[in-house]
Amino acid sequence: MSDLKFVGKPIVRIDGKEKVSGATHFTDDLEYGSNLLYTALVESTEAHALIKHIDISEAQRFPGVIAVFTGKDFPYKFGLYMKDRYIFAMDRVRFVGEQIAAVVSRDKRIAERAAKLVKVEYEALPALLDQMEALKKDATLIHLDLGDYIHVPWFFPQAKTNIAHWRKTRRGDIKKGFAEADYILEDTYSVPRYSHCPIETHAAVGLCDLSGRLTVWASSQSPHTQRNLFAEALAPLGFTHKDIRVIAPPIGGGFGGKAGVSMEILAAAMATKLRGNPVQVIWSREREFYNTSQRLGVIAKLKIGAKKDGTFTAIDHRLYWDAGASAEYGANVVNAIGLSATGPYRFPIIFIDSVCLYTNLPPCGAYRGFGYSEFMFGLESHIDRIAAYLKLDPVAIRKKNAIKEGDILAYGVPMNPSGLHKAIEAVEKEIEWGKKVKSDDPHKAIGKGFSLIWKAPAMPPNASSAAFVKFSEDGSLNILVSGMDMGQGFLTVMAQIAAEILTVPVSKIRTENPDTDRNPYEWQTVASHVTWSCGNAVKNAAINARDQIFEVIERACVLPKEQLYLEDEKVKCKTKPDFELPLKDFVINGIQAKDGTFRGGPILGKGIFMPEFTSAYSDPETSQGGHPNVHYTVGAAAIILEVDKDTGKMHVKKAVEAIDAGKAINPDLVKGQITGGLLQGLSTVLYEDIRYDDKGKLLNPNFTDYKIPTAKDIPDEIVPIIIEVPQPDGPFGARGVGEHTMIPAAPMIANALQDALEIRVKTMPITQEKVALTYLKNKEK
Amino acid sequence: MHKIKITLNNEKRLVDIEPHEILLDVLREKLGVKSPKCGCDRGDCGSCSVLLNGKSVRSCLILAVEVDGQEIVTVEGISKDGLSKVQESMIDNNAFQCGFCAPGVIISATELLNNNPHPTREEIKEALSGNLCRCTGYLPILEAVENATKEGNNE
Numbered sequence: 001m002s003d004l005k006f007v008g009k010p011i012v013r014i015d016g017k018e019k020v021s022g023a024t025h026f027t028d029d030l031e032y033g034s035n036l037l038y039t040a041l042v043e044s045t046e047a048h049a050l051i052k053h054i055d056i057s058e059a060q061r062f063p064g065v066i067a068v069f070t071g072k073d074f075p076y077k078f079g080l081y082m083k084d085r086y087i088f089a090m091d092r093v094r095f096v097g098e099q100i101a102a103v104v105s106r107d108k109r110i111a112e113r114a115a116k117l118v119k120v121e122y123e124a125l126p127a128l129l130d131q132m133e134a135l136k137k138d139a140t141l142i143h144l145d146l147g148d149y150i151h152v153p154w155f156f157p158q159a160k161t162n163i164a165h166w167r168k169t170r171r172g173d174i175k176k177g178f179a180e181a182d183y184i185l186e187d188t189y190s191v192p193r194y195s196h197c198p199i200e201t202h203a204a205v206g207l208c209d210l211s212g213r214l215t216v217w218a219s220s221q222s223p224h225t226q227r228n229l230f231a232e233a234l235a236p237l238g239f240t241h242k243d244i245r246v247i248a249p250p251i252g253g254g255f256g257g258k259a260g261v262s263m264e265i266l267a268a269a270m271a272t273k274l275r276g277n278p279v280q281v282i283w284s285r286e287r288e289f290y291n292t293s294q295r296l297g298v299i300a301k302l303k304i305g306a307k308k309d310g311t312f313t314a315i316d317h318r319l320y321w322d323a324g325a326s327a328e329y330g331a332n333v334v335n336a337i338g339l340s341a342t343g344p345y346r347f348p349i350i351f352i353d354s355v356c357l358y359t360n361l362p363p364c365g366a367y368r369g370f371g372y373s374e375f376m377f378g379l380e381s382h383i384d385r386i387a388a389y390l391k392l393d394p395v396a397i398r399k400k401n402a403i404k405e406g407d408i409l410a411y412g413v414p415m416n417p418s419g420l421h422k423a424i425e426a427v428e429k430e431i432e433w434g435k436k437v438k439s440d441d442p443h444k445a446i447g448k449g450f451s452l453i454w455k456a457p458a459m460p461p462n463a464s465s466a467a468f469v470k471f472s473e474d475g476s477l478n479i480l481v482s483g484m485d486m487g488q489g490f491l492t493v494m495a496q497i498a499a500e501i502l503t504v505p506v507s508k509i510r511t512e513n514p515d516t517d518r519n520p521y522e523w524q525t526v527a528s529h530v531t532w533s534c535g536n537a538v539k540n541a542a543i544n545a546r547d548q549i550f551e552v553i554e555r556a557c558v559l560p561k562e563q564l565y566l567e568d569e570k571v572k573c574k575t576k577p578d579f580e581l582p583l584k585d586f587v588i589n590g591i592q593a594k595d596g597t598f599r600g601g602p603i604l605g606k607g608i609f610m611p612e613f614t615s616a617y618s619d620p621e622t623s624q625g626g627h628p629n630v631h632y633t634v635g636a637a638a639i640i641l642e643v644d645k646d647t648g649k650m651h652v653k654k655a656v657e658a659i660d661a662g663k664a665i666n667p668d669l670v671k672g673q674i675t676g677g678l679l680q681g682l683s684t685v686l687y688e689d690i691r692y693d694d695k696g697k698l699l700n701p702n703f704t705d706y707k708i709p710t711a712k713d714i715p716d717e718i719v720p721i722i723i724e725v726p727q728p729d730g731p732f733g734a735r736g737v738g739e740h741t742m743i744p745a746a747p748m749i750a751n752a753l754q755d756a757l758e759i760r761v762k763t764m765p766i767t768q769e770k771v772a773l774t775y776l777k778n779k780e781k
Numbered sequence: 782m783h784k785i786k787i788t789l790n791n792e793k794r795l796v797d798i799e800p801h802e803i804l805l806d807v808l809r810e811k812l813g814v815k816s817p818k819c820g821c822d823r824g825d826c827g828s829c830s831v832l833l834n835g836k837s838v839r840s841c842l843i844l845a846v847e848v849d850g851q852e853i854v855t856v857e858g859i860s861k862d863g864l865s866k867v868q869e870s871m872i873d874n875n876a877f878q879c880g881f882c883a884p885g886v887i888i889s890a891t892e893l894l895n896n897n898p899h900p901t902r903e904e905i906k907e908a909l910s911g912n913l914c915r916c917t918g919y920l921p922i923l924e925a926v927e928n929a930t931k932e933g934n935n936e
Contacts, residue, residue, distance in 0.1 A: 016872035019880030020887060021860035022816030029815040199820040199828055199915050200881040252818070252881025253915050285821040487878025487916040672875045672921060679918035703825035703913065711909040711919040718920055 006499035007732045010668035011506050014492045027203040027219040027249045032278040039281050040111035042101040042118045044093035047127035047360040047696030055119040059103050064110035070101045074269045078233040079328030080260040082151035087269050094325035095362050096697045097290030129696050131322040131357040134162040142358040154616040155331055162358040164327035167338025169352040169410050169623040177314025177349030181305025185386050189378030191764040193690050194295040197708050200252020201288040204264040206271030207278040215245045216268050221259040221484050222524040223248040227516045229261045230268045237272055246516045254486040256366030257292050259526045260329045289701030293365030296330050297322040300378040306386050310397040314349040317341040323356045329365030331356040336458035337371040342410050343379045344454035344634050345401045350410050360696050366526055368739045372455045380451040380747030394450050395433050411623045416631040419660035419725035423636040426721045430656045431638040443646055447756025450638045451744035456629035457527035464610035465534040466520035467541040469498055471603045475569055475584030477504050482514035482522030483530040488738050489669035493531055494538045496665050497731050501542035503566045528736030533609050535731035540607025552600035556591035633735045635659035637744035641752035648772030658721035663733035670737055674720035677741025683709050685749045685766050785849040790858030798845045805829045805840040816856035816884040827912035830885040831855050837892040856884040866929040876925035878916030886912045890926045899930050
């Protein structure tokens with residue numbers, strides 16, 4: 001591994017020139033011609049209501065309106081993990097902002113004006129805006145026919161309740177576990193919803209041509225999954241997979257929000273009824289807030305038992321998730337955490353309930369961190385509090401209990417190789433743990449906070465990747481994959497992997513965004529798994545191309561293929577030092593024999609990857625017996641936080657984050673993920689504060705009122721540290737790191753506040769005013 | 782309909798517009814210039830920034846009629862004769878990820894360096910504080926702008 005030429009090198013991004021020159025054209029930048037139709041949505045003003053009547057007549061008559069669609073035009077359900085959504089609301093609405101109708105026109109403004117003429121008559125139903133209310137036995141039902149919904153076999157919806165899924169994980173006798181403890185701490189932590197805020201809002205354009213071919217351009221993390229869901233939802237209209245093509249231009253950020261299918265289905269469905277016209281649906285920033293998936297909120301009731309020396313004896317973790325009006329994606333977040341809510345710790349006895357609840361707020365789904373950021377806030381806060389009670393050092397107690405390779409995970413499978421302990425030590429050293437920092441300003445206090453990181457990709461057991469590599473006449477390469485580069489550098493990393501095998505430099509490789517017609521299958525770009533999964537597929541494709549190269553040389557040059565190797569874009573032979581054949585001489589046109597005939601032809605490599613060892617089947621009462629996760633990526637992080645005691649204003653002076661990437665295919669890109677993910681995490685703690693009124697209406701759907709950080713709000717210093725304990729089945733040992741970088745942010749702030757001011761904030765976000773008020777209250781005690 | 786005359790990326794352009802049309806839409810939909818992006822439609826995110834007579838403005842907050850007779854430069858204009866130092870430095874410093882905010886960032890940085898060839902980090906932060914980036918954590922962007930100044934040539 002030490003003589004790698006391209007892997008492990010900080011190669012600059014292959015899409016750099018496009019991105020900085022304005023040449024990158026996102027979905028809304030493409031030209032769709034003068035036949036383009038614009039849509040304006042009519043959305044629910046009620047959180048929960050029956051739709052008594054929709055009057056579209058006035059809108060239909062409005063000059064310039066081409067069509068007005070409502071639910072009855074598309075009475076089809078869709079959903080990735082659970083089919084619980086209609087394309088437009090049918091007989092009832094379940095959140096403020098739910099799409100009820102769409103008006104289509106050649107003119108944007110006409111569509112918008114006509115949409116205001118659609119009249120909806122509602123009969124209000126009690127709205128459930130809190131998951132604990134939704135859990136109550138006599139709560140109004142949000143989905144009356146939940147028991148009939150089609151869902152994946154590892155979900156357990158409870159008919160006649162608002163529980164969309166309940167993941168139970170059990171190991172050992174929980175009573176015994178707490179009886180063995182010298183100290184038990186029990187408390188509740190809450191984390192609200194968050195919005196992804198990619199700077200590019202959702203955009204989709206559907207075109208059904210006159211032959212019945214449906215093409216959808218979408219700002220998407222999931223082109224193949226979208227094709228599949230469109231085909232399933234639109235099957236009643238006669239569409240099959242071969243009739244549908246999804247093209248995914250570069251996307252301007254996703255963070256999970258552009259995974260699965262949400263608004264894209266509107267463009268697909270409407271296009272089927274407006275043949276020959278591209279139909280555009282684009283979310284304004286406001287609509288992006290109202291009507292795309294958000295991050296699930298959670299109320300976590302946590303109880304941990306520990307012995308005097310800090311050894312954990314048992315964990316009882318009950319998590320109640322607010323999934324909103326649809327749980328089609330969000331329930332899988334709940335599922336993932338139900339399997340992993342121990343955090344990266346050894347607990348001999350485990351009791352986890354992770355409960356997915358419908359509420360009358362916007363649907364929630366995947367968000368960078370996939371539930372781990374949320375539960376780790378409570379868990380890592382709890383561990384510092386236990387350490388304080390037992391008079392142990394917060395890092396020492398973590399080291400004592402931190403999971404090691406071979407330790408048994410909550411669901412009964414051994415932990416993969418990991419550099420968790422190395423990460424803890426690296427962070428401890430860099431942040432100078434144990435060394436107190438004092439502020440010169442008497443109004444300010446400084447504290448340090450520590451947290452561990454862990455996360456596994458949450459995927460169906462058969463999530464797979466595929467890749468083609470094909471040569472051009474000059475020996476340059478095209479890689480065809482269907483992963484999405486949403487900023488993480490996927491295209492570059494895939495090029496580095498192929499370069500390593502085929503010795504073609506990255507500068508001679510092009511990796512393009514997917515088109516489901518031309519590029520091979522990829523499940524989705526989510527779960528921080530594409531470097532690992534698609535990376536394996538690309539590696540396999542490159543090896544396959546290399547095998548074809550050796551095979552043709554063997555036939556044409558009569559050299560044993562076992563003796564051949566590639567170096568500097570040439571085929572060489574171990575036993576014949578003077579043999580040297582440049583790739584460009586034969587990878588398209590073959591090799592000419594003495595009689596003038598040719599051998600070979602264009603070299604096309606193919607590779608696939610599916611983790612064949614995973615299984616979602618397990619005992620629903622205990623989660624034992626299956627193998628749901630492929631592996632965990634782990635790490636550690638710490639901050640130095642300065643707090644103004646009078647105002648509560650916080651400033652991160654230094655942040656250190658160490659991630660075990662297995663192998664950093666591109667260290668610069670991994671560092672970029674750490675810097676960016678950490679700030680996104682800090683943003684959810686310090687700045688972002690989503691607010692709804694008592695009728696379920698979002699109050700701050702814009703960047704004026706929903707704050708995300710600017711260049712002035714960043715830590716003084718961020719130190720990214722890469723740990724490399726190889727993943728045995730990863731490409732060159734690599735694991736994903738993208739989401740993990742956000743996870744430690746919230747507990748680090750909470751723990752640093754404890755250190756600085758001796759206050760404990762148990763509800764997110766940890767805003768300036770909350771800190772000031774908590775400190776004041778604490779002082780008065 | 783009004784006919785307005787502008788200099789766009791060093792080229793004279795005539796365009797018919799309605800009085801209500803905003804500059805961002807006219808640039809993107811009528812003049813084929815796609816680098817200014819719509820990220821918020823109300824001046825919060827800075828993705829639509831363009832240089833108007835050398836000054837960075839948010840094209841989503843300006844009516845197209847207001848710019849009659851004036852000069853507009855977008856990232857396409859900056860890139861025509863090769864990349865500027867800021868752009869090169871952004872590539873070298875991994876200063877974008879999804880790249881959606883990059884054109885706006887480049888416009889703000891270009892204006893800054895045109896007026897202040899050797900800004901301090903605080904001045905860079907101030908100049909870029911109107912450009913929201915959700916991916917990078919800003920540090921690489923600040924480093925990119927700093928590094929662009931070090932080599933002396935701030936096109």
